[in-house]
Amino acid sequence: MASLEETVGVAHPEFSASYVSSEGVTISLHAEEGILPEGTELSVTEVTDALGDTIKEKMDSETEGTTVHSVLAYDINLLYNGKKLSNSWSESGYVDVTFTGAPIQEMTEASDKVEIVAVDDTSATKLSADNAAEAEASELKLETVGEQNVEGTVVEEVGFKAEHFTIYAIAGSGSTSAVPLEEMLVGKNSSKTIYSDNYSYDYWYTWESSDTSILRVGANTRYNWYYNATTITTYNKTGIVTLRLKNSRGQVLDEAIISVGTGYVTAQFYHLKDPTKTPDSNNTSEWSSNLGTGLANETGAVWTDNKNIFNAGNRVEEWPSGYGTKTADGKLELTRNTTTWNEIYTKFKDQAAKNAGVTINSKDDVEAIYLVPYKISRNNGTHPDHHVDCIIEMKVKTVVTVSYRLKDASTDNVYRAPEDNKIVATGSIAPRPTGSYPARKQVNGVWYEFDGWYTNPELTGDPVDFNTYVVNENTTFYAKYVGEHKVSYDWTGLPTGVTLYDEQGNVVTPALPRDITGLKAGQSYDIDTTMPGTVVYTHDGFGNKNAKYTLGAWNDPNNGVMGESNVLVTGIWTSEVVNVPEYRIVYSWTGTVPDGVTLPNDNHSYKNNETYVVDTTYGKGYTVNSYDQYHNVNGVYTFSGWDTQPGRIQKNLEIKGIWSFEKTSVAQHNVSYQWSGLPKNATLYDEAGFTVEPELPTSINGLVKGQPYQINRSQEGIVVYTHDEYGNRNAKYTFGTWTDPNNGVMGESDVLVTGIWTSEVVDVPEYSIVYSWTGTVPGGVSGRK
Missing domain, CATH: 2.60.40.10 (Immunoglobulins)
Structure with missing residues (x-):
């Protein structure tokens, strides 16, 4: 439940909330600012089906002249942080609660009065929605919190001001014209x-x-x-x-x-509320709530003042069911320890004890409680109209005194404290003593066992059974103690806090033989013969026997005859170490083993059944590449995996594997030459004028990646010429240096080495021819050029 302290420092704003029930009733709550903490929530549980008829029965039994014809009931609560809010909020004000909707209008139209009641009960169990169906009308407590006379008119809203929350019921009632x-x-x-x-x-x-x-x-x-x-x-x-x-x-x-036209009539049944009430009265305050309906015989009865029949002793034909048993003289003997029996016992026991001149200490002092018909009344305005009003008869037991005394083998009678004396009803079961009487006691070093209570100081006969012994006169009970000894066993040598096993490996817990009890001095006894020679083992963490324990013979200091004190028979477990075999694991492999791999080495010494794992460095399919001189992969070594799985070891293990090798081809590439700059289809000449035909160097073939090669540079710097038709050099071609894109190292593809011929024009000298003559040159001729 949420307490007031939890809401300290929390704002308390104006509060409004509502809930619409399954039958259409709207329940609305409103509180002014400063009353409820912020975060308060409304919780409603419908309990009409569980509690409506019970409330109606209760209200009908407490009112005359009207009948409750309809009831609506709800368990209304305020929650804070998911818990019911305590009622301490009411110190700051109240919450307005209203009920509206068609069911309210219909109820008011059919009623003379609408009443709102808070519902509680008088039993030990707090009434709630969870247990409402179990409530009885006689246990209900109804508090009127709102009432409205409607006189059959339609009223749209009824309500009340709440100072706490619980189950509330709206009840419509009218006159009993039928x-x-x-x-x-x-x-x-x-x-x-x-x-x-x-x-x-x-x-x-x-x-x-x-x-x-x-x-x-x-x-x-x-x-x-x-x-x-x-x-x-x-x-x-x-x-x-x-x-x-x-x-x-x-x-x-x-x-x-x-x-x-007959004398039998149904009637409601009541009894006096308490001994101070007057049975002649017809005032409802003098009588209990309605016990239920039975049948009364009014044949030949005389009505006093047209209201009461006083000679009602044998006029009940049928009592309300569920309360007890009808007696031959017309009374009702109530069933013990029911709600009605207990209520009447509480209210009437003192008067009954006074009348009987005894003391009633408990319910056991009452033999029976009877309802005795005292009068029949009519014109009560209830349904049924007639009432059978009963007085109470409580039958009380007479009493005797019961006392208790101690006596044992070495002491006189010892009278216990006075409070051990008891006064009980004659004919009742003898009560057990309440003093501190030990089950065992020691006198002069000797232990005495309690043997029972006896009815004579000589302690003869059978002990008393307090479950059945009935006392009809003043009685003294005597406690008898008998000196006795026992033989018990003990052993040493077994380890503690460990699990022990038998030869087959089953878990065992050796148990000492049972004590031999009740032995008197000089009485012979036989010690256990089954345990000596018992063998048990301890196991290591792998289930191996690692120690053996054997129980030797018992040592009985009294040799089978009881003395004046208890006997302790002892034994010793002798231990032996059990050697546990140990095993080793070695690894080996065969086949073409690559360089650079290392055989696993397991230096651990394994005990039998110890778990082992297999090295995972080299698993199945593990590979190692081989390389040529230029670091090209030219083969693969593959491991088969180990031939043994992980498990528990029970012998030396050799774990084996195999390497295999598969050669792979290496791609080969070529180096070729190519040049440019020479004229096509021209005749070329060397320096000496001889015809030449320059040729490309021979290709370098079959090279692998990373392999170096040497470029043929013998043609670098060569010069060739072309001639004109007169044999004159007219052009010069000079070859430069080769260009190698890989710089003399093979890559992953063929290499093309290129070169260029550089050309130059060669000037050809030109000459003129001149003629001249001398002598006497004749006329008519001219010179030539």
């Missing part, structure tokens, strides 16, 4: 309106009389908004009639026996 259908007495030549509260009103329902010559029925009518009703009329004829309500299919919905 009586419910139940077993009853009806006079001849009379009429009465009867209604059934089993089913809601239905136009098609019909009423039926089993004998229309005695009693006839009218049409089915609506009573008090909800019920099916009819008017019965009796004739001048005596008899028993069954009155039934049927549906349109002829199914019986409700029925009761009607006694016409």
Whole structure:
């Protein structure tokens, strides 16, 4: 439950919350600022089905002249942080609670009064929605918190101001102009309106009389908004009639026996509330709540003031069920330890003890409680109308004194403290002593065992059984102690805190033989012969026997004859070390083993059954590459994996594996030459004028990645010429240096080495021819150029 302290420092704003029930009732709560902490939540649980009829029964039993015809009930609570909020908030104010909706309007229209009650009970169990169905009307406590006279008018809202929260019920009630259908007495030549509260009103329902010559029925009518009703009329004829309500299919919905002109009548039953009340009174404050309905015989009775029959002693034909047993003289003996029995015992025991001149210390001092019919009353305005009012008769037991004394083999009688004396009812079971009487006691070094209680100081006969022994006179019980010794066993040599095993490996827990008890001095006994020679083992962590323990012979200091004190027989477990075999693991492999791998080495010494693992450095499919001189992969070594799985070792192990080798090819590449710059289809000449044809160097073939090679540079710097038609050099071509993109080291593809011929124009000299002559040159001729 959330306490006030949890809300300290929390804001308390205005609060509003509502809940709509399954039948359409809206429950609204409102509180002004400063009353409820922020975060408060409304919680509602509907309990009409579980508690409605019980509340109706309770209210009907406490009111006269009206009948509660409808009840709506709800368990309303405030929650804070998921817990019920304590009622300390009410110190700051109240919470307005209202109920609205069609069910409220219908209830007020059919009622004279609407009452709101807080519902609690007087039992030890706090009433809640969880246990509401188990509540009894006699235990309910109803507190009216709101009341409104509606006189059959439609009211839209009813409510009250709450200072705490619990189960609240809204009850609608009206005048009892009709009586419910139940077993009853009806006079001849009379009429009465009867209604059934089993089913809601239905136009098609019909009423039926089993004998229309005695009693006839009218049409089915609506009573008090909800019920099916009819008017019965009796004739001048005596008899028993069954009155039934049927549906349109002829199914019986409700029925009761009607006694016409006879003396039997159904009645409610009550008893005096306490010894101070007056049985002649008809005031409801003098009597208990209604115990239930029974049957009374009023034949030939004389009514005093048309109200009471006082000679009611033998007029109960049937008592309300569930309370007890009818006696031959017409009383009701109540069942012991029921709620009614306990309530009457509490209220009437002192007066009963005073009347009997005894003391009642417990319920055991009361033999029986009876309800005795004192009077029958009528015109009570209830249903049924007649009441059987009963007085209380409590039968008390007379008493005797019971005392207790101690006596043992070495002491005189010892009187215990006075409080051990008991006064009990004559004919009751003897009470057990309450003093501190030990089960064993030591006198002069000798242990004495309690043997029982006896009824004579000589301690003869059989001991008393306090479950069955009945005392009918003053009685003294004597305690008898008998000196006795025992033989017990003990051993040494077994390890503690460890598990022990037998030869087959089953877990065992050696147990000492049972004590030999009840032995007197000089009495012979036989010691155990089954345990000596027993062998047990301890195991190491791998289930191996690592030590053996053997129990030797028992050592009995008294040699089988009891002396003046207890005997301890001892034994010794002798231990032996059990050697546990140890094993080693070696690894080996065969095949083509690559360089650089190392054989695993396991230096551990394993005990038998110890778990081992297999080296995982070289697993199945583990590979190692081989390389040529240029670091090209030219083969692969593959490991087969080890031939042994992990497990528990039970012998020396050689774990084996195999290496295999597979050669792989290495890609080969070529170095080729290419040049440019020489004229096509031209004749070339060397320096000497001889015809030449320059040729590319031979390709270098079959090289692998990373392999170096040497470029043929013999042609670098070579010069060739071209001639004109007169044999003159007219162009010069000079070859440069080779360009190697890989710089003399083979890559992952062929290499093309390139070079360029550089050309130069060679000037060819030109000459002129001149003629000249001398002598006497004749005319008419000219010189030539």
